[in-house]
Amino acid sequence: LQRALSLTVARRRPAALHFHTSLTEPGVSKILVGLKRVVDYNVRVRVQPDGTGVVTDGVKMSINPFDEIALEEALRIKEKGGASEVIVVSIGPADTQQQLRTGLAMGADRAILVQAEGQLEPLAAARVFLKLVEKESPQLVILGKQGIDDDNNQTGQMLAALWNRPQATFASKVELDGAKARVTREVDAGLETIEVDLPAVITSDLRLNEPRYVKLPDIMKAKKKPLDTIAIAGLGVDAGTQFKTTKYEPPAARQKGIMVKDVAGLVAALKQKGLL
Amino acid sequence: MAKILIVAEHANGKLNPATAKCVTCASQIQGAQIDVAVLADDAGAVATQAAAIQGVKRVLKIENAANKEPLAAVLAPQVAAAAADYTHVFGPSTTFGKDLMPRVAALLGVGQLSDIMAVESAHKFRRPVYAGNAVITVEAPQDKKLVATVRTASFQPAGSGGSGSVESAKVSAELPTHTRFITRSAAATGRPDLQTASRVVSGGRALGSADNFKIIYSLADKLGAAVGASRAAVDAGYAANDLQVGQTGKIIAPELYVAIGISGAIQHLTGIKDARTIVAINKDGEAPIFEVADIGLVGDLFTVLPELEKALG
Numbered sequence: 009l010q011r012a013l014s015l016t017v018a019r020r021r022p023a024a025l026h027f028h029t030s031l032t033e034p035g036v037s038k039i040l041v042g043l044k045r046v047v048d049y050n051v052r053v054r055v056q057p058d059g060t061g062v063v064t065d066g067v068k069m070s071i072n073p074f075d076e077i078a079l080e081e082a083l084r085i086k087e088k089g090g091a092s093e094v095i096v097v098s099i100g101p102a103d104t105q106q107q108l109r110t111g112l113a114m115g116a117d118r119a120i121l122v123q124a125e126g127q128l129e130p131l132a133a134a135r136v137f138l139k140l141v142e143k144e145s146p147q148l149v150i151l152g153k154q155g156i157d158d159d160n161n162q163t164g165q166m167l168a169a170l171w172n173r174p175q176a177t178f179a180s181k182v183e184l185d186g187a188k189a190r191v192t193r194e195v196d197a198g199l200e201t202i203e204v205d206l207p208a209v210i211t212s213d214l215r216l217n218e219p220r221y222v223k224l225p226d227i228m229k230a231k232k233k234p235l236d237t238i239a240i241a242g243l244g245v246d247a248g249t250q251f252k253t254t255k256y257e258p259p260a261a262r263q264k265g266i267m268v269k270d271v272a273g274l275v276a277a278l279k280q281k282g283l284l
Numbered sequence: 285m286a287k288i289l290i291v292a293e294h295a296n297g298k299l300n301p302a303t304a305k306c307v308t309c310a311s312q313i314q315g316a317q318i319d320v321a322v323l324a325d326d327a328g329a330v331a332t333q334a335a336a337i338q339g340v341k342r343v344l345k346i347e348n349a350a351n352k353e354p355l356a357a358v359l360a361p362q363v364a365a366a367a368a369d370y371t372h373v374f375g376p377s378t379t380f381g382k383d384l385m386p387r388v389a390a391l392l393g394v395g396q397l398s399d400i401m402a403v404e405s406a407h408k409f410r411r412p413v414y415a416g417n418a419v420i421t422v423e424a425p426q427d428k429k430l431v432a433t434v435r436t437a438s439f440q441p442a443g444s445g446g447s448g449s450v451e452s453a454k455v456s457a458e459l460p461t462h463t464r465f466i467t468r469s470a471a472a473t474g475r476p477d478l479q480t481a482s483r484v485v486s487g488g489r490a491l492g493s494a495d496n497f498k499i500i501y502s503l504a505d506k507l508g509a510a511v512g513a514s515r516a517a518v519d520a521g522y523a524a525n526d527l528q529v530g531q532t533g534k535i536i537a538p539e540l541y542v543a544i545g546i547s548g549a550i551q552h553l554t555g556i557k558d559a560r561t562i563v564a565i566n567k568d569g570e571a572p573i574f575e576v577a578d579i580g581l582v583g584d585l586f587t588v589l590p591e592l593e594k595a596l597g
């Protein structure tokens with residue numbers, strides 16, 4: 009039945025047939041991982057006084073934490089023999105090479121920098137990823153569930169839609185089984201498990217794994233690994249923006265609270281607010 | 285005129301209150317017509333509940349055996365097809381909506397706006413970025429359909445007593461079979477739901493073990509509160525993942541939030557900023573949680589909590 013099922017799918021979509029055959033050949037399965045360069049999560053981000061953005065001058069930039077987790081998962085899959093190559097991809101300015109080098113030091117085989125300046129919306133990022141997917145034919149694309157800068161949580165879902173392939177978002181467990189993956193997802197109600205045919209898009213949640221630390225010799229080795237740079241303009245995708253951010257403001261401040269000395273004080277304060 | 289389609293979230297024949305919050309958000313757009321789409325194998329009961337939300341004009345039942353479980357890849361093409369006559373398509377900023385709406389947007393060839401926290405006009409909204417460290421005002425193009433998720437903590441649910449019509453809608457969309465539901469494990473706690481509770485008691489890493497975490501449950505029961513947790517407490521296995529509060533967990537807006545043994549990292553605070561009253565109990569007087577607390581108590585939770593429970597009777 010499984011066979012018949014995948015055949016009907018394949019007949020409807022020629023692209024799927026291509027991917028299914030490529031999977032049966034050993035040594036050609038690739039995993040594409042997105043690494044976004046973002047303000048480090050330890051930085052307390054501040055709005056610029058003129059309201060045109062947040063302060064980024066001299067601020068530490070890092071790999072988006074979810075993307076480190078995505079890469080770690082890809083590396084573990086490869087180490088278990090589930091993939092032959094892990095490719096890290098970033099779309100951003102030239103400095104983004106730093107994050108890609110870190111990704112290579114963690115263990116990725118090669119890196120692609122799609123050089124782009126300025127604002128890039130998730131739909132544009134998804135279009136770029138789709139181009140690379142068409143070129144590389146990966147069996148898996150693993151992205152983070154959200155960039156901690158814009159907190160959008162969109163790119164993976166959009167890529168899956170444009171690619172017409174499954175999405176398994178907010179993953180906390182991934183098990184590969186031939187041409188399928190079983191993914192446990194962190195949802196509001198608890199944990200949900202779905203099964204998807206490959207190729208597919210997975211987005212990582214925090215508890216998927218704990219990323220490895222980079223060791224010094226790996227950093228040296230990473231310098232010799234291939235890092236290709238391509239200009240976004242050369243990809244022929246519509247990377248224009250659709251939304252216009254007109255203002256940045258700091259969040260509304262909370263009123264200053266009170267300190268109580270002991271439990272009696274706490275109970276009294278709660279009573280005063282009508283909460284007890 | 286704005287015609288807004290809201291995608292209902294539901295489970296086990298019950299409409300999720302997030303849907304009524306989306307209606308409140310949509311109704312802040314001047315003169316909007318608000319419809320709700322219920323995608324299910326059997327949409328009847330949920331459609332009736334949706335039609336009773338104040339402000340809802342029509343409820344579209346989109347029924348298909350494949351809609352039994354909310355798989356984004358299956359639902360998205362149907363929502364995209366149903367969206368044809370609408371200017372706006374909204375869903376809640378829950379894991380259901382976050383999974384689904386970007387897929388809908390991409391199928392429609394448009395971007396998506398995440399986490400609307402305030403409506404300025406039909407095409408101008410405010411939303412948080414950088415874990416809530418900044419709030420941005422965003423203008424969406426007038427000539428494109430706007431797909432968006434609504435930050436549920438920012439809106440009260442619309443009232444009941446409405447009388448929308450219920451219709452069956454036929455959508456023509458090819459549904460994929462490449463994604464299959466296997467199982468969902470939800471802890472049946474018998475306690476209030478974290479996302480909608482008016483009171484929440486949360487524990488952090490300081491609890492030290494799953495066993496110790498029981499004192500959080502016990503205090504929560506005394507207060508009639510839901511239980512929450514910091515990421516550190518969830519990672520360490522003291523509490524279930526669906527209890528995580530914060531940037532990547534649940535964003536909540538209870539009347540009362542009690543943070544116990546939680547330091548107050550920015551990623552946690554972003555989940556509780558809209559709480560009416562925040563109480564913090566922490567043994568470190570310098571902990572950042574005290575910067576946002578309305579009532580702070582410096583002390584060891586293992587002595588404070590038993591005393592507090594006693595005082596509560």
Ligand SMILES: Cc1cc2nc3c(=O)[nH]c(=O)nc-3n(C[C@H](O)[C@H](O)[C@H](O)COP(=O)(O)OP(=O)(O)OC[C@H]3O[C@@H](n4cnc5c(N)ncnc54)[C@H](O)[C@@H]3O)c2cc1C
Pocket residue numbers: 049073074156487488489490513514515516517528529530531532533534544545546547548549550551552555565566567568571583584585586
């Ligand atoms: C991308 C990303 C996303 C994240 N998302 C989230 C999120 O959604 N939610 C979230 O919570 N975190 C999130 N985090 C993690 C966050 O940065 C913090 O690490 C986490 O919130 C810390 O949890 P905690 O306060 O329980 O632990 P800690 O920071 O270790 O704090 C423990 C506190 O307990 C106090 N304490 C210790 N013993 C006692 C005692 N006996 N009595 C009283 N007090 C005591 C200590 O003084 C301390 O303040 C995220 C991090 C990243 C990088």
Ligand SMILES: Nc1ncnc2c1ncn2[C@@H]1O[C@H](COP(=O)(O)O)[C@@H](O)[C@H]1O
Pocket residue numbers: 041042043044045072074075078097098099100128130133150151152153154155156158159160161162163164
């Ligand atoms: N410019 C980018 N470069 C590399 N990866 C990206 C980029 N934008 C988004 N992604 C990936 O998509 C995920 C979700 O991002 P977002 O939809 O912006 O929240 C991120 O965690 C990355 O894995």
